[in-house]
Amino acid sequence: MIAWLRHQKHALTSSLRRLGSHPVATLLTALAMGVAISLPSGLYLVLGNLNQLAGNLPAQPEISVFLDANVSNAHKQTIAARLKQTDIAHARLILKDEALAALSASQDLSDITAGLTQNPLPDAWVVQPQDTSRESLARVSDELKQLPGVAETHLDSQWADRLQAALAIGHTSVWVLAGLFAIALLAISGNAIRAQVLSRRDEIHVSRLIGATNHYIRRPFLYLGALQGLLGGLAAGGVLAIAGWMLHAPVENLAGLYGSAFRLLPPTFSEIALVLGLTTLSGWLGAWISVTRTLGQVEATR
Amino acid sequence: MIHFSQVTKRYPGGHEALSGVNLSIEQGELVFLTGHSGAGKSTLLKLIAAIERPTSGSLTVSGQNISRLPSRAVPYLRRNIGLVFQDHKLLFDRSAIENVVLPLDIAGFDRRESLKRARAVIDKVGLLNREKANPISLSGGEQQRLCIARALVSRPALLLADEPTGNLDAGYAADIMSMFRDFHRVGTTLLIATHDDRAISALGGRILQLDHGKVEELSA
Numbered sequence: 001m002i003a004w005l006r007h008q009k010h011a012l013t014s015s016l017r018r019l020g021s022h023p024v025a026t027l028l029t030a031l032a033m034g035v036a037i038s039l040p041s042g043l044y045l046v047l048g049n050l051n052q053l054a055g056n057l058p059a060q061p062e063i064s065v066f067l068d069a070n071v072s073n074a075h076k077q078t079i080a081a082r083l084k085q086t087d088i089a090h091a092r093l094i095l096k097d098e099a100l101a102a103l104s105a106s107q108d109l110s111d112i113t114a115g116l117t118q119n120p121l122p123d124a125w126v127v128q129p130q131d132t133s134r135e136s137l138a139r140v141s142d143e144l145k146q147l148p149g150v151a152e153t154h155l156d157s158q159w160a161d162r163l164q165a166a167l168a169i170g171h172t173s174v175w176v177l178a179g180l181f182a183i184a185l186l187a188i189s190g191n192a193i194r195a196q197v198l199s200r201r202d203e204i205h206v207s208r209l210i211g212a213t214n215h216y217i218r219r220p221f222l223y224l225g226a227l228q229g230l231l232g233g234l235a236a237g238g239v240l241a242i243a244g245w246m247l248h249a250p251v252e253n254l255a256g257l258y259g260s261a262f263r264l265l266p267p268t269f270s271e272i273a274l275v276l277g278l279t280t281l282s283g284w285l286g287a288w289i290s291v292t293r294t295l296g297q298v299e300a301t302r
Numbered sequence: 303m304i305h306f307s308q309v310t311k312r313y314p315g316g317h318e319a320l321s322g323v324n325l326s327i328e329q330g331e332l333v334f335l336t337g338h339s340g341a342g343k344s345t346l347l348k349l350i351a352a353i354e355r356p357t358s359g360s361l362t363v364s365g366q367n368i369s370r371l372p373s374r375a376v377p378y379l380r381r382n383i384g385l386v387f388q389d390h391k392l393l394f395d396r397s398a399i400e401n402v403v404l405p406l407d408i409a410g411f412d413r414r415e416s417l418k419r420a421r422a423v424i425d426k427v428g429l430l431n432r433e434k435a436n437p438i439s440l441s442g443g444e445q446q447r448l449c450i451a452r453a454l455v456s457r458p459a460l461l462l463a464d465e466p467t468g469n470l471d472a473g474y475a476a477d478i479m480s481m482f483r484d485f486h487r488v489g490t491t492l493l494i495a496t497h498d499d500r501a502i503s504a505l506g507g508r509i510l511q512l513d514h515g516k517v518e519e520l521s522a
Contacts, residue, residue: 003410010407206391209353210405210452211381213374 033232229283
């Protein structure tokens, strides 16, 4: 056990020394990995920010039920009773005066509303059905439209559906890209490790002759791959930090023009840790594949 | 300690390096292996260290059957064997003492203890003032002594040397051979392949002659 720990420490320090002794090569490999990793992680961050934008809007599909301008009280009560049934999750009545007040307050429409002599808005219910599937929404919407005193119903979910669908495509692309670049990462790491193995073939050969096990020979290369992956992840972090810093002011400017308080969200700590963990793992895996292949070749030539 | 029984080694391509060799070497013996180049001296040493495997016959080293030894057990066998090569096989990317420490690193010894032992054995081969030097800056004789230090640092019971004086002039060669005599005196089993007759006559010991893959015992 103690010998095992000593071997780990020895492999780690020798890998660190090797990285330090070739700073330019180390830097270039880390940079190549960093650029590769920054593409899927960058897309992930962009999607996260778009989600944040979409998150301010109703994610739950809603049906707006507009009443006739001169609807009778009896009809109002029938409608209210219908909306208490079990297939409706939530229903909220917005009186036309409230609606007008909200309209005047919220957007810069007070000029327009101030010019109105009477309230043109109808009373309305905002209804969330229990079952939010597309068919069910359409059915409930149609049924409510048949009620006496209802002028019109409107399904608010369409554009939210579209945005959600677009974001879902985005999320899928993140995983596809991440998969592709993970393969690129394996290749970059494997290639760097292959060069290392070949340049140390004498050491490998001599170590074998004086009793080195397979584990002893492979271990420094595996550490080297993992460390290189970690450096690649850090480089990706650097690339994204620079990109974020450059985008920060223009995004704030654009958001300001829309009167929105939207800001770029940085990645969370656990997201950073996850990316670093995955790149370290990819570096290790690439090294493992490469060492297995290259050691076979190196030893076959003896 | 080493027993060959009807051991044959045939290389791919049909060349038979050893043919039906029978041979026993007991613990503490000093044995010279002579014969013209290509007679199979190196092959015999490689079989003992499991660098090559016998084509047929049975070979046991320290009670382990080399023909059937699984490859994962080979490293542990080699840790009990010191190997000295004609071309030294030193690593030029590290200092002399780091070369000597390598077997102890591989065996997982404590670093400080390893350095202490390495320094002691470097002192024994007379290179203490060169321990920080890169081996490439050492003379041929010094490189060979460093190689011997590396072979001995893990205190193996068996030392195999393949033409240890092959590239050295007479003075250095006598030096190396007297070093071997000292190791023999402290109980190490030595098997030295050489065609250096002066060295053999100076040290005495058992002499085996290899000729076309056959072993013949010569009287000392």
